Amino acid sequence: MIDVYIDGASAGNPGPSGAGVFINYKNGQVENHSVPLGSMSNHEAEYEALIIALDICLEKGLTTASFRTDSKLIDDAIEKRYVKNKQYQPYLEKAFSRIEQFDLFFLKWVPSNQNKNADALARKAIRKT
Template sequence: MNSFNRIQSIYTDGACSGNPGPGGWGTVIYFEGGAVQELGGSERDTTNNRMEMQAAIAGLSYLADSGQRDPIILYTDSEYVKNGITKWIGGWKKKGWKTSTGKPVLNQELWEILDQFNSSQVEWRYVRGHSGDVGNERCDAIARAFSLGKIPELKTLDSHQQGANLDMIDAQSLSVATSDESKPNDSLDNVPREIRVANLRNSVDMLHMADEIAAKGYLITSSELADLMDINASAVTSRGDNWVWRNWVVSRVRREGNQILWQLERVD
């Protein structure tokens, strides 16, 4: 196996709109030669933990299919998944899939699949979500898109082998979009109406939530604000202390420990 085909690391993440509710998962596989393979999917009624597990299962399944025996690192921002597969699962199996309190282990069928694919070949590492880690942020974007009924464009190993510089293409596409906003978006026209309506409904729900946060005077963290706006947490803090988002003025109020707290004020 040459270095181009050798998997170096796997990033996984899950998302859920409602928890339980529509969910999505994203997996990004990095190869030593610089290639990238992205995977993702969705479920109509699920939980965030199940999507986190499904992303890890997809990554390890891909690893198994590759036939690679070299060690890899799997990064997850779910302590539930990492601790479950590295610390708790042995005790669960000994107790007949019962917890320490005698209750049935949740998501047993997924734990059994994950356990089947797991091995000493895999080094599990926790990465903090929304911390600017490129692999984690990309997985999050894929998972959240699927959870909202969107179909993200996924990078593939084949496209890299063909010499396509996808990062450059993405940058050029963004430049074209910002310089010529009047150009019709063919990709949106090709999305089924049902999905577009579902996306609009999610957007309206998000706007109602923002209104409630503003009316009640709730203070929210950067990561919560990022989830509300469907952007990366780093994009929140980079905008400064006061700025306008849609119908609200967003203001930085104070810091509590490692968290920055924000307030929304309706302006119309």
């Protein structure tokens, strides 16, 4: 099973934003994805990072994956299948439409210091916008 680390970042709230996706294949191979997102809030960037990572995995046929995020918002929304702020409902629906295509999907919250690669990729993406 691969490990997929995700992070979204914004310079301002809203402001220029980016998504970072770090995939560890656990065989010595890793992938880095740094995706500019335009102007949005940090929470929107976190959701976009999740959706982008899910799309990358599905495009590659990687349907058994363990995702890691340092966003409690994302972790809680996926675990509870619920968002308090209805503004994020479309993001949650997009995410689950992809998650349902996985054979095995896990999402785990990790502290920021364990998500440094994805964070750096998200910040790099902001500079590309």
